[in-house]
Amino acid sequence: MAAEFSRRTESLLHRAEAICEHRGANLTELRRHVLGMILDSASPTGAYELLDRLRATRRGAAPPTVYRTLDFLLEQGLIHRVERLSAFVGCVAGCTVDPDGESHTHAAQFLICRKCGRVVEMQDHDVSSVLAR
Amino acid sequence: MAAEFSRRTESLLHRAEAICEHRGANLTELRRHVLGMILDSASPTGAYELLDRLRATRRGAAPPTVYRTLDFLLEQGLIHRVERLSAFVGCVAGCTVDPDGESHTHAAQFLICRKCGRVVEMQDHDVSSVLAR
DNA sequence: GCCGGATATGTAATACTATAACATAGGCGG
DNA sequence: CCGCCTATGTTATAGTATTACATATCCGGC
Numbered sequence: 001m002a003a004e005f006s007r008r009t010e011s012l013l014h015r016a017e018a019i020c021e022h023r024g025a026n027l028t029e030l031r032r033h034v035l036g037m038i039l040d041s042a043s044p045t046g047a048y049e050l051l052d053r054l055r056a057t058r059r060g061a062a063p064p065t066v067y068r069t070l071d072f073l074l075e076q077g078l079i080h081r082v083e084r085l086s087a088f089v090g091c092v093a094g095c096t097v098d099p100d101g102e103s104h105t106h107a108a109q110f111l112i113c114r115k116c117g118r119v120v121e122m123q124d125h126d127v128s129s130v131l132a133r
Numbered sequence: 134m135a136a137e138f139s140r141r142t143e144s145l146l147h148r149a150e151a152i153c154e155h156r157g158a159n160l161t162e163l164r165r166h167v168l169g170m171i172l173d174s175a176s177p178t179g180a181y182e183l184l185d186r187l188r189a190t191r192r193g194a195a196p197p198t199v200y201r202t203l204d205f206l207l208e209q210g211l212i213h214r215v216e217r218l219s220a221f222v223g224c225v226a227g228c229t230v231d232p233d234g235e236s237h238t239h240a241a242q243f244l245i246c247r248k249c250g251r252v253v254e255m256q257d258h259d260v261s262s263v264l265a266r
Numbered sequence: 267g268c269c270g271g272a273t274a275t276g277t278a279a280t281a282c283t284a285t286a287a288c289a290t291a292g293g294c295g296g
Numbered sequence: 297c298c299g300c301c302t303a304t305g306t307t308a309t310a311g312t313a314t315t316a317c318a319t320a321t322c323c324g325g326c
Contacts, residue, residue, distance in 0.1 A: 028274070047312070060276055067313065068275080083216040161303070180283070193305055200284065201304080 009040045012090070016078055025076055030058070034069045035090070038079055044087035142173045145223070149211055158209055163191070167202045168223070171212055177220035 005013065013036055020027040027035075037053055038045050047066050054061040070088060073079040079088050138146065146169055153160040160168075170186055171178050180199050187194040203221060206212040212221050 026273075030275080062277065063313065064277085064315090065275070072274095159302080163304080195306065196284065197286090197306085198304070 005036045005040045009036055012039050016076075019078075020076065023076070025072075030065070031069050031072055033057075034066065035073055035078055038073075038088055039090040041089075044082050044085050044089045046085075046087045050088075138169045138173045142169055145172050149209075152211075153209060156209070158205075163198070164202050164205055166190075167199065168206055168211055171206075171221055172223040174222075177215045177218050177222045179218075179220045183221075 013032060016035060017027055017032070019025075034050055034054070037050055047063070047070065050070075051061055051063065051066045054066065058065075070079070070081075073088075074081060079090055081088055146165060149168060150160055150165070152158075167183055167187070170183055180196070180203065183203075184194055184196060184199045187199065191198075203212070203214075206221075207214060212223055214221055
């Protein structure tokens with residue numbers, strides 16, 4: 001049904017399924033598909049790019065389709081929004097955390113390369129704690 | 134001619150004039166007016182809000198009018214863009230720095246209140262240096 | 267079985283943010 | 297006066313996100 005993703009992505013998706021099931025959250029086909037596209041991408045993905053790709057297999061897709069799905073994934077801590085780029089990236093921690101973890105969000109920072117646009121997610125406790133003050 | 138601003142804002146504007154003159158940058162009436170509106174505001178100001186207010190006194194104002202002006206102010210380090218809000222705030226450091234300072238940008242972080250939207254600019258050397266790694 | 271509510275998605279329209287492309291105007295050095 | 301540079305005007309359009317309402321599906325209780 002859904003598009004085929006890389007082995008790594010499929011593995012993370014499997015993990016995400018377990019997390020959602022554990023939480024009673026419903027990782028539907030649509031949500032799984034969008035999460036897979038984000039995880040599979042080498043760089044942050046814009047909402048309308050996701051929309052275009054969705055449309056290949058989902059005729060009625062429209063902006064709300066994608067934004068609602070992104071809201072769900074953000075709530076579940078499975079992706080992050082990179083404000084600077086108006087784009088979305090998979091959350092490594094969110095997709096690998098133990099399903100028992102209740103916290104759906106966590107502190108993170110992004111390093112964005114001004115030249116190539118690549119993004120690295122970092123979690124630095126020092127930064128987080130200074131910000132907490 | 135230009136709108137009247139608070140005493141504090143006028144003082145910062147005066148400072149900005151000196152900085153620009155020192156650099157050979159041209160702080161025109163339009164640019165001064167926009168900077169004044171931003172400095173005078175208690176919270177970050179959106180580009181189209183600035184545009185609306187500009188139009189009160191400037192008939193032909195259009196989006197490029199405002200965005201080009203913001204680009205100039207950003208380059209001069211006189212304001213910051215708050216990505217999260219797609220809005221702009223005055224840069225305290227930029228408007229108070231010694232005119233001899235050459236660096237037009239500096240490291241800063243923002244604390245944004247999720248409830249009231251107020252923004253506080255902070256400059257924490259610890260955060261900056263951790264990010265530098 | 268069916269009713270009611272909750273969740274998920276479809277659909278149309280529109281709001282908000284930002285940039286592209288080309289035109290005009292004024293200053294200033296040669 | 298000419299040519300260039302900077303600043304701004306003007307029109308159009310691209311890109312990002314939300315509102316509002318309609319439809320469908322599932323599931324629990326009766």
